[in-house]
Amino acid sequence: MPVLTRLIPSPLVVDIRPGALDDLACVLADERISHSGRLAVAVSGGSGARLRERISPSMPGATWYEVGGGTLDDAVRLASDIKAGHYDAVVGLGGGKIIDCAKFAAARVGLPLVAVPTNLAHDGLCSPVATLDNDAGRGSYGVPNPIAVVIDLDVIREAPVRFVRAGIGDAVSNISAIADWELANRVKGERIDGLAAAMARQAGEAVLRHPGGIGDNDFLQVLAEALVLSGIAMSVSGDSRPSSGACHEINHAFDLLYPKRAAAHGEQCGLGAAFAMWLRGAHEQSAYMAEVLRRHGLPVLPDEIGFTTDEFVKAVEFAPETRPGRYTILEHLDLNTEQIKDTYTDYVKAIGS
DSSP: OOOOOOOOOOOSEEEEETTGGGGHHHHHHHTTSOSSOOEEEEEOSSHHHHHHHHHGGGOTTOEEEEOOOSBHHHHHHHHHHHHTSOOSEEEEEESHHHHHHHHHHHHHHTOOEEEEESOOSSGGGGSSEEEEEETTEEEEEEOOOOSEEEEEHHHHHHSOHHHHHHHHHHHHHHHHHHHHHHHHHHHHOOOOOHHHHHHHHHHHHHHHHOOOOTTOHHHHHHHHHHHHHHHHHHHHHTSSGGGOSHHHHHHHHHHHHSTTTOOOHHHHHHHHHHHHHHHTTOHHHHHHHHHHHHHTTOOSSGGGGTOOHHHHHHHHHHGGGGSTTOOOHHHHHOOOHHHHHHHHHHHHHHHOO
16 A cells, blocks of 8 residues: 655754753754854844844854845845855844745755744744835735754843744634634535645644743743744745734734734734634634733733724724735625624723723
């Protein structure tokens, strides 16, 4: 009987622990990613530059490139600079913008990427997508998965606490995204990748159900692992479906309608997920999700991130236009303005202010 299996695109190395950054060079050498130590390291002028002073003595063969921002031009410029050298791999050391630039640049020059995030703001640290600002606004570019992900929990603790909170919102929103995927399967016959769905769902549930908080290493470990698993789930499915549903449509609507006032990605996704769960009639789950988000200091009502009720209703109404072709509870219900207002009123009454 034939043995059938499939190859799963995933990092060769996932190293999540306190002090991991100090062993970066050794890990890359031991795993044969870079025996020579010739690395192109992309850093920001902020946290990345400070960490450069700490680890550069252990990486004498590395060349350091300071990246100005998270635009497509920044990424293309970085790729051009790296192409002039001879390297084993590209290391993205910093926040989401730096890692996305490094992802794009590494793909452009045909080198593996090592992701070393300095915060846990979202699940893009291990996803096959680079999100970059361009002349048309913001674009998503397909790239290979990182060959390694190294997360130093001591470094994560030094990041602004808001970034950790945002990561919690992004991870928890997986639960709503999977519910939307299952809805699309029932109504539209959309195929579900069971492995990708299981990985994303369990990642979200692990964070949602964990009793700890952002000051606990155990909780940070689970959160970091959940964000890595979410990225791998997207690689398994071949798109963002396991981690992006109505929750992310609402997030994108905030970004497009109120670009100068939008909150952090994960903050908006967490709020969107709690409301989307209410929309689909999962009222107990919605209330519990809101309770957990509140416990971690995340918003569950739009006025907690500076938006009025009318602005939120407008965002929910506009949200389906942000992802044409994606079927979620928003497209399924197709609510008008007044219906959204009425449903939101019920949501507020249920979760309290």
